[in-house]
Amino acid sequence: MFFSGSYSFLKENLLNLIKNIEVGKKITFIVHSNQMKLYLKEYLVKNLGILVNTEFYTLIDISKRLSEIEPLNDFDKEFIIKKFLLEKNLDLDSLPEEFNLLLQQIKEYQIPIINIKSDFVKEIINKYENFKDKKYFDREDVHQKAIEKNTDFKTDYLIIFGIKSVPKLHQRLFLKLKSISQNIFVFLPLIRNSGYFQNYQHFKEVFNFYEDMIENQAIEEKSYDINTKTANLIYKFDYDFKPFENENIRLLKAENPYQEVEFLAYEIINLIEKGNDFKDIAVIIPQIESYIPYIKDIFNKYKIPYYLSEENRYIDYPVFRKLFDIFQLKQENFSKDFVLKILDSNLINIEDIDKIYKEILNLPVIISFEEWEEYFFKEKDNNLYKILKLINDFTEETDLESYINLLKNISNLIKSEELKQFLNEIIENLENNQLYKELFPKLRYKDFLAILKTFFMQEYKENKIRANTISILNPISAEGNNFKYIFFLNLNSGNFPSTIREEILATASELNNIDYPFHLLMQQLSNFASILDKNKKIYLSYVGNGINGEKKAPSFIIEELKRILNIEIEDVKIDKPLSKKDFYIKYAKYLINLDNNLKEKYQKIKEKDLEKTKQDFKYDFVNIQFPISATKFSIYATCPYKFFFEVLMEISDIEQIDREKISPVDKGIIIHKVLENFYKNKDWEELEKQFFKEIEEKIKFLIPSYIPFAYEDAKITFDNLKKFIDWDLKRLKEEQKEPIILEEAYETKDFKGKIDRVDKDNNENYYIYDYKTGKTKIKDIEENIKTKYIQLLIYKRFLKDKKVKEIGIFSINNKNGDFLAKIDDESKLKELDSYLLSLLDQLKNKYFYPQENDYCKYCIFETFCPKDKLKEE
Ligand code: SF4
Known part of the structure; x- marks a missing residue:
């Protein structure tokens, strides 16, 4: 079938x-x-x-x-061709590759060699085939x-x-x-x-x-599915249709590759937050090499796990890179910088490496092995010296056997067992290789380096993390994929489809008239169409400018999709600023406007002589919506100036995406939820089940390698939680109290909020508590209630027709069992209530002065905050 x-x-x-x-x-x-x-x-x-x-x-x-x-691999095949090109004094790196492609084409399409007009090309091909004879076979053979x-x-x-x-x-x-x-x-x-x-x-x-x-x-x-229907219409000269909607496809334009990848990272985070896994997402890039720096930089910043085989070769790891650099010392004239590069305690078995490093650093410029001997190495029994000498003594052309000996000698001076083993595998491989010996009885050092490099360019498979990661692919390897979300980047004219292929060695007419650029174009088009498969959500993006600012045009595929679909190209925008610097750039205009020429004032503040009173921070122009939430009011209680920016102007701190641990906010939400449930049912088994189920939900967004630590941390939190409940149940029993309010919402004309918990005793006295899930200890309960935990005073007002005897904070995560900090003194409670009302009055009168506090050093407004200029009143 x-x-x-x-x-x-x-x-x-x-x-x-x-x-x-x-x-x-x-x-x-x-x-x-x-x-x-x-x-x-x-x-x-x-x-x-x-x-x-x-x-x-x-x-x-x-x-x-x-x-x-x-079969021969490509390197070996090209190495054979190289031999015959060198015999003709042709030492061009790209020529063996061209011959490789030509050979593949003529053999796959069974084009007679006689069709090739150039005698030179025919001669090289014949020599190649004769050399292989019955001993070596390429793929087509x-x-x-x-x-x-x-x-x-x-x-x-x-x-x-x-x-x-x-x-x-x-x-x-x-x-x-x-x-x-x-x-x-x-x-x-x-x-x-x-x-x-x-x-x-x-x-x-x-x-x-x-x-x-x-x-x-x-x-x-x-x-046809809507995506397949779209794909079918690309390059189809059938205009007898109306453009239609396809919500699976988005066309995007970024300013430059950096912005394109930053947007990609941002969208990936959004998808993960909506419950997708990293492994559901693929990123397709036609020329991945050119995007690696952006991917590395930005994905690391966002902590997005990804796998890129181009980044997982031996040579991509510093210690392997340094090992390879040893063999390049000669090419680099033994320069001081290059020698410093290989000076690594994991690489070379050498004592006092730090001292040597410093001594070399203080040397003048060195540009030959002789200078090292003369100015540096008094002591010859030193492994660094031995390595330099081994490389220096090596002749420019010798047999493979001598190169194998060089590898063995270097291996003896290497410290790391892993590197030694790696070198030994290369040695074994070369010892069994007949081809190189037969090809080049004498091998140039340059060619030996090329052979050596092929080993270092192999994928470092043992180091491959098989986990829930984003796949980064080229368009061909994306065919037939199972991903739900696909980001196809760099859809620019010339990048994809890319049909540029010069016929250097033979013309189309010699190669059965295959119009090679058109062949490539159609293959790539069908490749692209196959990616637009059923139910996939596809983001197609291109850049308006290259990284050097040069203008770039979109691929004709983008133009085609615009023709086929009712679709606009979206300019890539990143909604949330990502660093403090970004933040200031983005909000500069707000900051200036909202404080009536903040800029000017800021200058004056800097001039030192401008002291202020609270009266200067009365901003009559703002509107405040009441009732105000207890949580927001706690910001006002901590610092009115911060409240003005953060709550009224909605300039919030940049949320740093942390994929290394469950955020304190999420942890707090989980603990509140499970405690509410527990005090309703007192079911220990359910408590554990629910806690770890909720943790599981959050943990799946973390970087896989951090998950075990997050589990450990969750177990510790759960142990503390159990200790707290034990203590609390005992206390409730002794004091004959019962929790009667759990996570209930209240609202008055001034305030709204949700009370964590209220206990009641047999004498109808009420006890209001807030749960604190962080690890820090409450040092001064009164100070805390006047600022961060002012909601307790608000809750007390919610229950003003009840006899509230105590307000307090339960520190659930306290490892010393210091679980409760409270105020139960009636006069103190009254005093605090008046304090709350005076603060509310200040807010209603629109006072927003800065108030220095323990958190100023974390405050994003700190750099322009005039707190130091506020006069004591
Ligand atoms: S730095 Fe301190 S005083 Fe200034 S706004 Fe921030 S919290 Fe308030």
Whole structure:
């Protein structure tokens, strides 16, 4: 059978197929890429549970399996080509790569070499092929071998999934694969009703090839999801439709890449706060390399966990980088700066490293090994000296064996066991490598470095954190994905689609007339269309300016979507300022206006001679809405000036997103909730269950590596909570009291608020309490009630027809068992009530003077606060 349509259509049909296969039958998948293997496994396992007797191959994997031959990797292939180019004195780094691509193209499309006009190109290709002879095989050779070789590999079901480019060589391979299974299924991510399909003959040929191979007509997707419908219309010259709405798609324009990634981070945080997981989100960037600095900087700032294989190579870790730098000392003329770079106690086995570091720092400029010998190393029995000497003594051209010895000698001077092991693996690999020995009996140091670098550029798999992270992908590796949210960045003209590919070595007419730029354009278009899949929320963004300020145009895909959809391009805006500096920039105009030329006054304040009285802070121009909440009034009680900015002008502190621990506010909310429930039911089991359920909800937003610490902290809090309740229940019993009000809202004409808890005794006396969940100790209860906890006085007024005997604060999280701080003196309570009324009166009369307090050092208005200028009255 042969299915053709969007990935969601293909996956649904695949699921139905697998469900109907008898358990235990062998299923073999051949898929487009390694990444697609992951997506498919993830999708099938999620929907079916475990997968048994199922194997996944890419096209080259299956050819390796059938031929039992390991192909040359790209580096080795290019290294062979390099040899023949060097014989012609051509030492251009990019030329071997060009030959590699050309060879792949002519072999995949089975273009006779005779078609190539250039004798030079033909000669290099012939030399390359002759050198390989029957000993080495490139990927295309391995496919060819797989086609020719008789195999006993059999499978009950062969499923070809997601492969939409089938050059002649691959067609022959597929025909061969027909013999390994009775049941062949093809799932092709092409839609015949799409622009790319209708404009490109190549896709029609692929479609027809599969139909012929399966000997059956394709089952095609008929009804399209809104995203697929949108994708189908791109590049389709059919204007007989009306633009329509598609709420899944947003088009965004950022000023520059930095702003684009900052907006991305901001949106990701919003999605997480709405209950999504990081693993539901993917970021697609056509040229990831150029975005790595922004991703690193901004995602780290927001503490967004992400995985980028380009950032997880050995060379991306400082100590591995330094190890590689050792071998570059010669190229860097043993410069002082470069030697300082490798001076690391984890790297080199050396005593007194700090002293040596300082001594080197004080040296004049050094630019050769001889100068090091002359000015620095009196003592030759020093590992740093030995390393420098080993590198210096190395000749410019020698055999591989000598390079292996160099690696061994350096390894002996290295301190870290991990680095030693890494070097030993390289040594073992090189010792078994016949190709390099055969290619270059004498190897230049430069080429040795290139070989060495390939090991350092490998993915540092042991260090890969497999966790709930954002995936950052290129467009090809995003095909067939399972993400719910996709951010496609840098959709600028020239970046994606990117069709720039110069035909250096052969022209289109020599290569079977393949219009290569058009071929790339159509492949990338179908690639993009496949990402616009069912139910996905897609953000497509481009930048108006490059990082150097140069103007940039959007990709034609953006223009097409504007044509197809009723959609406006949104200018990227970030609502919340993110740093104090951002804050001041954003609110400067407010700050100036609200204090009638604050700027001017601020200047005068700075001039020192301007003392103020409270009267100067009477701002008659403001409107205050009553009743005012008890929490907001506590800000006024602490500092009226702060209240003016924060509550009336709504200029709040910047909320720093902390993904390392549960925020104190969230913790407080959880504790209040579980305590309310507990005192209603007195059910200990329920208390524990509810507490950890609520904690679980918050913990999932944290960075995975911090989760165990957050659990530990939650356990400590819960232990303290239990101790508090034990103590409290005992106290209630002894004092014959009962909680009668739990988290109840009240309102008068002046105030509103929710009382945490009121107890009542047998004599109808009332006791009002607030829960404090932080760890700090209450030092002065009266001072606290006059400021931060003034709500207790407000609550007392809420219950003014009752006999309130005591107000107090329960410090739940107090590890010393100091749980209650209270005031029960009747005259003191009266005095405090008058204090509350006088404060309320001040607020009604619109006084907003600064009042210095313990929290000034954390206050965002501190830099312009005139508190020091307020005259004592
Ligand atoms: S710095 Fe202190 S006195 Fe000034 S506004 Fe902030 S809290 Fe009030």
